[in-house]
Amino acid sequence: MSGNGKKGKILVVGGGISGISAAIEASEAGCEVVLVEKNPYLGGRVVQMNQYFPKLCPPSCGLEINLRRIRTSPRIRCLTTAQVEKITGGPGSYKVTVRQEPRYVNDLCTACGDCVDACPEERPDEFNLDMGKTKAIYKTVETAYPVWYAIDGDACKGAECGKCVEACQYSAIDLDMKPGTHELDVQAVIFATGWSPYDATKLENIGFGKYKNVITNLMMERLASDSGPTAGKIKRPSDDKDIESIAFVQCAGSRDENHMEQCSGVCCMGSLKQTRYVREQYPDAQIYIFYIDVRTPGRLEDFYAEVQKDEKVTLIKGKVAKITEDSSGDVEVEAEDTLSGNRVKQKVNLAVLATGLVPADLSSIEIDGGLQKDEYGFLTGEQPGLFSAGCARRPVEVAACVRDAAAAALKAIQCSVE
Amino acid sequence: MPEPTLLKPDQKFINRIIKSGGGNIKKCFQCATCSVVCELSPDRRPFPRKEMIWAQWGLQDRLLADPDVWLCHQCNDCSTHCPRGAKPSEVLAALRRESIIHHSVPRFLGKWMNDPRYVPLMLLIPTVLLGLALLLKDPIESVLGFSKQTGERIVFSYSSMFPHWLLISFFLFFSLLVLLAIIAGVMRFWRAMKAADARSGMTGPAKGLRASIIAALKNIITHDKFATCSTERPRFLSHFLVFYGFIALFVVSIWAMTAKYNPLIYSSFAYPFSFWSPWRILANVAGIAVVIGCLLMIIERLNENKKAGAGSYFDWAFIGILLCVVLSGFVTEILHYGRVEPHRHIVYFVHLVFVFALLIYLPYSKFAHMIYRTTAMVYAEYSGRDAEAPTAAAGKKQEGEKEEKNKAEESKE
Numbered sequence: 001m002s003g004n005g006k007k008g009k010i011l012v013v014g015g016g017i018s019g020i021s022a023a024i025e026a027s028e029a030g031c032e033v034v035l036v037e038k039n040p041y042l043g044g045r046v047v048q049m050n051q052y053f054p055k056l057c058p059p060s061c062g063l064e065i066n067l068r069r070i071r072t073s074p075r076i077r078c079l080t081t082a083q084v085e086k087i088t089g090g091p092g093s094y095k096v097t098v099r100q101e102p103r104y105v106n107d108l109c110t111a112c113g114d115c116v117d118a119c120p121e122e123r124p125d126e127f128n129l130d131m132g133k134t135k136a137i138y139k140t141v142e143t144a145y146p147v148w149y150a151i152d153g154d155a156c157k158g159a160e161c162g163k164c165v166e167a168c169q170y171s172a173i174d175l176d177m178k179p180g181t182h183e184l185d186v187q188a189v190i191f192a193t194g195w196s197p198y199d200a201t202k203l204e205n206i207g208f209g210k211y212k213n214v215i216t217n218l219m220m221e222r223l224a225s226d227s228g229p230t231a232g233k234i235k236r237p238s239d240d241k242d243i244e245s246i247a248f249v250q251c252a253g254s255r256d257e258n259h260m261e262q263c264s265g266v267c268c269m270g271s272l273k274q275t276r277y278v279r280e281q282y283p284d285a286q287i288y289i290f291y292i293d294v295r296t297p298g299r300l301e302d303f304y305a306e307v308q309k310d311e312k313v314t315l316i317k318g319k320v321a322k323i324t325e326d327s328s329g330d331v332e333v334e335a336e337d338t339l340s341g342n343r344v345k346q347k348v349n350l351a352v353l354a355t356g357l358v359p360a361d362l363s364s365i366e367i368d369g370g371l372q373k374d375e376y377g378f379l380t381g382e383q384p385g386l387f388s389a390g391c392a393r394r395p396v397e398v399a400a401c402v403r404d405a406a407a408a409a410l411k412a413i414q415c416s417v418e
Numbered sequence: 419m420p421e422p423t424l425l426k427p428d429q430k431f432i433n434r435i436i437k438s439g440g441g442n443i444k445k446c447f448q449c450a451t452c453s454v455v456c457e458l459s460p461d462r463r464p465f466p467r468k469e470m471i472w473a474q475w476g477l478q479d480r481l482l483a484d485p486d487v488w489l490c491h492q493c494n495d496c497s498t499h500c501p502r503g504a505k506p507s508e509v510l511a512a513l514r515r516e517s518i519i520h521h522s523v524p525r526f527l528g529k530w531m532n533d534p535r536y537v538p539l540m541l542l543i544p545t546v547l548l549g550l551a552l553l554l555k556d557p558i559e560s561v562l563g564f565s566k567q568t569g570e571r572i573v574f575s576y577s578s579m580f581p582h583w584l585l586i587s588f589f590l591f592f593s594l595l596v597l598l599a600i601i602a603g604v605m606r607f608w609r610a611m612k613a614a615d616a617r618s619g620m621t622g623p624a625k626g627l628r629a630s631i632i633a634a635l636k637n638i639i640t641h642d643k644f645a646t647c648s649t650e651r652p653r654f655l656s657h658f659l660v661f662y663g664f665i666a667l668f669v670v671s672i673w674a675m676t677a678k679y680n681p682l683i684y685s686s687f688a689y690p691f692s693f694w695s696p697w698r699i700l701a702n703v704a705g706i707a708v709v710i711g712c713l714l715m716i717i718e719r720l721n722e723n724k725k726a727g728a729g730s731y732f733d734w735a736f737i738g739i740l741l742c743v744v745l746s747g748f749v750t751e752i753l754h755y756g757r758v759e760p761h762r763h764i765v766y767f768v769h770l771v772f773v774f775a776l777l778i779y780l781p782y783s784k785f786a787h788m789i790y791r792t793t794a795m796v797y798a799e800y801s802g803r804d805a806e807a808p809t810a811a812a813g814k815k816q817e818g819e820k821e822e823k824n825k826a827e828e829s830k831e
Binding site for chain 1: 502642
């Protein structure tokens, strides 16, 4: 490419693993990067995971290095609790409006935790998928970046209470903080807006929301995680009983025109991975996996083969279409074992729904000409100047997100160099 | 280990299913949601998942010998929950149609019934036959020395046009032919089901034939199976109305036709019926029930959620002829009280044509569902089809049916 070689400025929307990776790649190539994240912390969905597949290492390993690279980078500016409102212009010249919600805690916070002890109000623990509660002022996540605590504006009583302000020795709490807007000039935008789990309450037949012992795969990650509501001990929610039997229900809403038509690509490996969590804590637990097809492409097939060797793992080819609960809290999952041709009714302590990946809803962002999406709502990534990476583009695992982010960063750099 | 099975897909059969309502059959990816949500499906070898793959592969022999196709009452629970829009309920309806055509004797009549191009011919046949009977009326009466029916109590009696002896002998003759066709069809179907079960290694009946028939009839009389459907609750009511309305009309008709020759009749029940005769009241109420039932069916089909489908020509033709029979009957009755001459005799003739058509096409039209569904229900009882299956997950620990497994592998290719 010809030009004066002056590197431009790139906006990365979303601070999950894809956004973080794209921001780092672009900044280390010399670009200025603004990273906008709607949560008060970086890391996105990855932080909620207990372990990555197939290596079963905790996400913090990779994440810590990347967060350090962001922290020490002179070219990355992070805006948390912030969302993009408007993008105008075209490739090479965009004007972006970002709205930042008040965090009520400033950068003087040392994460000492005195405020949490003082706070009288509670809020549902969103990060742990509402399994438990936090105070209205809370530590966002373990190994959080930024490390500052945050206040949930909906739960906090504000200045009339003010107990946290009294408790804070560092004047880090400002209950009068107002929302602000940032106007940015950038040459390219990378959407790394990620995904949210499919709303399992819509699956009427299988009782999520009705039966406590029917949980989602993401809840399972939290239950298995040391930083989760049970400090890493997998117990069933209704009575904290140990797990003797567990059923994994694949394609809970995925590949279903009544719910979400696409295959989410990662839930098979997700459940296979979670059988390892269960096996580690309960060597004798019976594990059942109900599936339509087990999709473990490439080398991931090896992981599947390992799980198959587990004598206490039973794979049943047939989709679960009905779950009922009995008085003991056990749930009965029902499917047709299509290989034997008979109906299976399996009673288990806990059923885990492999809910799929729904692309983030970007309809609130005002963009000249709009964003190109495919039939499932994923970004096509083919718009010049407006690139996309990771699960915003297609449902993929972390490793693919990282690769995708590098590709998107390169495209954005090409677009931003004058 | 069982011998490997060589499958012989029948592409023509697949195309027929696709054309007659099973258009989405290839969308099925065998998740078996349908088999689980179906309230009527038994635990052992549930339907309709297996029928879907058989139909995808064109395994005509298995499908036509499959009682399960007939155990379905088309609640549409399966189609509503199907993640692929493959419409199993419509596929099973198409298979039932194929089953009627395949087992009926002679088979070409079944094919005609499924093709709207044959409507004129199908109406012409009963018209001509009835016309012939009318032409022969006078010669036969004079030969046999029957008295002319001019001196009757009611001057405008319909029996002056179509005397009851003629009605009885004419309809009796064709009823016997229809009965023979039914018996032949039932035998074909029964033998096919038995042979299929023998091939898959099932042994001996679970129940006596008589006990099986009684159990099946009990089911039919109470409409038990219909009542278990959840998506299509209204179908219970509409079918119930038509079913009992039709039976009542049938009984009244037989009674009316034979009244003259019936030694049991006393003055109060004497034929012709007065307006307030219990027989006529029953007939009118039953007629109204059938009309309401048919209208409900039509409304249901038109309002059917997109996932279920609105049925095919075969279904509509049957609802149509039922309505024609009952409505032409009502018009005949009204014209009778209005003394509208000579139209009432023409309408009466049309009414007889419809009734006659309904009768002679019974084994070939959707009306035959009565025969085959009953046969299948009896067979299901007889073979112990509904017996409970082991409920624990078998999966890889137990060898599934080898045959099914082989097929599953073939499907991957």
